[in-house]
Amino acid sequence: MMYLKLAWRNMWRSRRRTLITISSIFFAVIFAILMRVAVVGLFDKLIADTVSLTSGYIQVHHSGYWENRSVDSTFEQNPKLVNILDHEKDVTAWAPRLESFGLASSGDRTKGIMVVGVDPEKENSVSNLAQKIISGKYLAENDKGIILAEGLASYLKLKINDTVVLIGQGYQGNMASGKYPVIGIAKLGIPEMNKGMAWLSMAAARDLLSTGARYTSISILINDQGKLDELKQNLILQTKGDGYEVMTWKEMIPELDQLFQAKMAQNVIMSGVLYLVIAFGIFGTILMMLNERLHEFGILIAIGMKKGLLAGVVVIELVLMSVVGIILGAVCIYPVVLYYHIRPIKLTGDMGKSTELYNIEPVIQMSTNISNFIIQGYVVLMIAIVLSLYAIFKIHKIKVIEAINS
């Protein structure tokens, strides 16, 4: 206790220096956290928006389906699979889909799209599609109508109750074509998806594609991203021999994961520069501290304090200083992050345009995931501890008499 007290009081000895050190840590932590939660938040949303409507975080499909995504590579409804999914605790929700590429046309305009047959209720539990409807209504079971993404509808100049024609290839070479009244328009954040998606009820889609009671895939929503690979392995194990393939979104849409990793790498470099600056600050503090207190260290060693213990007290002091900076930074920035989580920042002008180039919705919704805070705090703490090694080294090299005479 007394050692802690000693460290704490020593820390406030050069109040100004300590305040400068602490505030440099404070600001570095704030900026690093902000940069991180912005990128993580941006991608969390991008990934969620993308995968929930397309691949799912995890997808179960017929072995080999993902390679060419042909309607021929479908599988039949299977109570065993349903049972597994319903009982797997890491599966937050799941939805069967019957997907196919095709052409949508109206008047003189035609566009290649992805048409998805869904079980309306289950689909909504995975992708929140009903909430994205901006006009008209959501699908009902066995609905005969179609939902168009907003960009697609406006390209085809279609409004609610207008009719769209779908043409494509059905099961085993069957011709697929049908006319559907537009019952709803859904606005999607991701520009590319907003321009090229449409939804039918499962019954209508099966009719269109002549697949009978078959699916192309089951998309799974999971809340805990840390469980992604674990769940995948789990499902593989449980469906072994049934001819299924289980894939994660990272395998299905590697570009998205790569883009995320690249952004994070950029982020690490930028925070690295920030941390380099504070590392110099902390190091300067250590140098001055060692210099100013050399006489005192000499006295302490003379009266019987082991160098290891002395070094320990100095390390505690440095760690305390960093922890104060880290906690203050994290606590002060948390409300800001929370605010921009609830009210995401809408990027406008050039910034907004550049995100659209990347096919990202121009909205930054900051991530409130505590791990982002912990990681940054951890990094600063590690820097302080690594730099303290220098102090430990120097203390072990102290010559008592020289120190006392300094």
Added chain:
Amino acid sequence: MSNIIESHNLSKVYNPDTIPVNAVSGVDLKVEEGEFTALVGPSGSGKTTLLNLIGGLDYPTGGNVKIGGIDITEMSENKLIDFRLKNIGFVFQAYNLIPVLTASENVEFVMLLQKTSKNEREKRAIELLTEVGLKDKLNKRPSELSGGQQQRVAVARALASKPRFILADEPTANLDSKSTENLLEIMAKLNIEDKMTFIFSTHDQRVIDKARRVVTLVDGKIVSDVKQ
């Protein structure tokens, strides 16, 4: 009476490879329990060097030092630190104390190093500071104390570890005459009442007068050794 300190042919040569300085050469010194001994001599005569060697703060280049029969010149640095903690009290010329700790915390600190219990530490710190006349300054930081008061705290701290003897290198050098007298009185009282052995270096004639044995060094050698 037994010898608590015994040096045999003790020598210290500085800069042996360039311009050698024989700071202490061939000193045979025996100190008995209960002594109140002054180490005197002109500046540069080796007083500080000798005290450092006896106190295990420095290693000799020749000869040895035995404390209570144990040769300390063979000890590793860490062992020596521990030995100092258990056996030797130190009072330096100035700035002896940890600035961020109060007088009583400074005294407690060595007991903490000795792993004395908290209650015992607090009790003894108060006792000792009372003994050196600082009962009313327990919670003052060194910066709030005069030089003389600081030296008295240093004496109390040196006593706190219950050492075999206390070494003091010019403990009064930075003090005015009144504080000097006061500190000497306290040291003398501790010597008589508690049988604490003191060895101190000094230039001050009034301090020398208080000593019961005066060892004079010149050029690193003992030139006279008088009991008075």
